[in-house]
Amino acid sequence: MPSPSPAPRVGAHRDHGFHPLRVARVVHETDDARSFVLDVPPELRDAFSYQAGQFCTFRVTLEGEAQHRCYSMSSAPEVDDELQVTVKRVPGGLVSNWMNDELTAGSVIDVAPPSGVFVLDQGDGKGEDEGEGEGDVVAYAGGSGITPVFSIAKAALAGSERRVRLLYANRDRPSTIFAEALDALAEQHPDRLTVVHHHDVVDGFVGPEAATALLAGARRPQAFVCGPGPFMDIVEDALLAAGLPPEALHIERFSVDDLPLPGLGAEAAPEPEGCQVTIELDGQIATTEHRPGTTILQTARQLGMSPPFSCEMGNCATCMAKLVEGTVSMKRNTVLDDDEVAEGWVLTCQSVPTSSSVRVAYEEG
Numbered sequence: 562m563p564s565p566s567p568a569p570r571v572g573a574h575r576d577h578g579f580h581p582l583r584v585a586r587v588v589h590e591t592d593d594a595r596s597f598v599l600d601v602p603p604e605l606r607d608a609f610s611y612q613a614g615q616f617c618t619f620r621v622t623l624e625g626e627a628q629h630r631c632y633s634m635s636s637a638p639e640v641d642d643e644l645q646v647t648v649k650r651v652p653g654g655l656v657s658n659w660m661n662d663e664l665t666a667g668s669v670i671d672v673a674p675p676s677g678v679f680v681l682d683q684g685d686g687k688g689e690d691e692g693e694g695e696g697d698v699v700a701y702a703g704g705s706g707i708t709p710v711f712s713i714a715k716a717a718l719a720g721s722e723r724r725v726r727l728l729y730a731n732r733d734r735p736s737t738i739f740a741e742a743l744d745a746l747a748e749q750h751p752d753r754l755t756v757v758h759h760h761d762v763v764d765g766f767v768g769p770e771a772a773t774a775l776l777a778g779a780r781r782p783q784a785f786v787c788g789p790g791p792f793m794d795i796v797e798d799a800l801l802a803a804g805l806p807p808e809a810l811h812i813e814r815f816s817v818d819d820l821p822l823p824g825l826g827a828e829a830a831p832e833p834e835g836c837q838v839t840i841e842l843d844g845q846i847a848t849t850e851h852r853p854g855t856t857i858l859q860t861a862r863q864l865g866m867s868p869p870f871s872c873e874m875g876n877c878a879t880c881m882a883k884l885v886e887g888t889v890s891m892k893r894n895t896v897l898d899d900d901e902v903a904e905g906w907v908l909t910c911q912s913v914p915t916s917s918s919v920r921v922a923y924e925e926g
């Protein structure tokens with residue numbers, strides 16, 4: 562069972578800290594997926610306001626160790642009063658199975674406020690055409706990747722005039738999360754929503770033709786892709802080859818293992834030789850020589866520490882720490898704002914040293 566929650570972290574410019582939220586309801590979606598409706602108290606409503614497609618980071622202590630995982634909202638603020646996430650079991654996975662088996666209505670779980678950039682582009686009305694930025698939504702989801710995509714589809718249908726096309730890949734119909742809800746949505750919006758179900762047991766895996774077929778004839782398409790790594794790679798390659806501008810392609814990766822090599826496409830930062838890295842965490846202070854190519858987070862692990870982390874993709878801020886001395890280069894940051902960076906906060910999963918000595922301090926708790 563999880564242990565009591567430590568106090569929420571404080572000190573950051575925005576609220577990246579954890580708050581205990583009560584589970585209002587658990588919905589059985591499929592044999593291996595549950596939705597969790599969270600009760601957000603009035604004083605936290607602003608902190609937990611979100612855009613369709615964003616996620617929250619959850620913290621749970623299992624066997625004495627804090628685990629952090631991100632789960633995207635399957636609700637959309639445009640149509641759903643309550644905040645809901647949907648979690649699919651990963652074979653052998655620690656937290657997804659614990660949530661499916663143990664997290665019940667009335668349980669309390671630590672959740673950090675929403676973040677993420679996998680969201681609809683908002684039209685500014687200043688484009689060459691009325692509604693610039695509000696092109697058709699062309700979405701590709703595989704398995705649990707439907708979670709943010711379902712949220713985005715609902716938001717686009719309720720909050721704009723956009724048309725939505727969805728290619729949704731699953732093993733078969735019984736394993737399809739939100740199958741009935743999508744049918745109902747398509748009935749509600751027959752002229753604006755098209756859902757193409759792809760069942761691997763019948764159709765084999767999704768290939769490039771299926772990806773480009775969905776794009777054909779779309780008006781200023783904005784593509785949203787979320788699913789298993791190989792699925793996303795095929796769809797991404799097919800869409801770019803079909804001429805979709807890269808800025809119209811939005812991809813959400815659930816696992817760091819899904820990142821295309823060599824990783825993030827970031828430019829290599831110059832890393833000084835012999836740099837000394839000092840890390841402060843939970844009352845421990847340790848120093849070691851930096852190994853080239855290693856992030857501060859990895860260095861903390863090499864020192865035998867258990868630093869907090871979740872996405873390892875620069876998306877969630879679970880790994881943030883204060884840079885006390887020296888300089889670092891962050892490969893990717895979609896979550897800390899400019900003021901926080903100016904105050905010295907860094908994402909340790911994305912930071913490599915750029916000075917001869919570096920010291921970072923994780924917050925207590």
Ligand SMILES: Cc1cc2nc3c(=O)[nH]c(=O)nc-3n(C[C@H](O)[C@H](O)[C@H](O)COP(=O)(O)OP(=O)(O)OC[C@H]3O[C@@H](n4cnc5c(N)ncnc54)[C@H](O)[C@@H]3O)c2cc1C
Nearest residue numbers: 630631632633648649652653654655656657705708815872
């Ligand atoms: C931005 C974002 C949004 C996300 N949204 C969702 C969502 O809406 N819904 C959803 O279901 N998921 C979502 N995820 C994925 C989620 O965060 C977790 O990664 C997922 O639930 C797996 O966590 P786990 O603890 O169950 O698995 P883990 O314990 O982390 O294991 C993951 C994999 O590693 C393997 N593994 C674990 N330990 C070992 C070991 N010792 N040796 C070998 N292999 C091992 C497991 O078998 C499994 O295959 C999201 C992720 C991100 C980054």
Ligand code: FES
Nearest residue numbers: 871873877878910
């Ligand atoms: S672990 Fe998510 S930003 Fe570093």
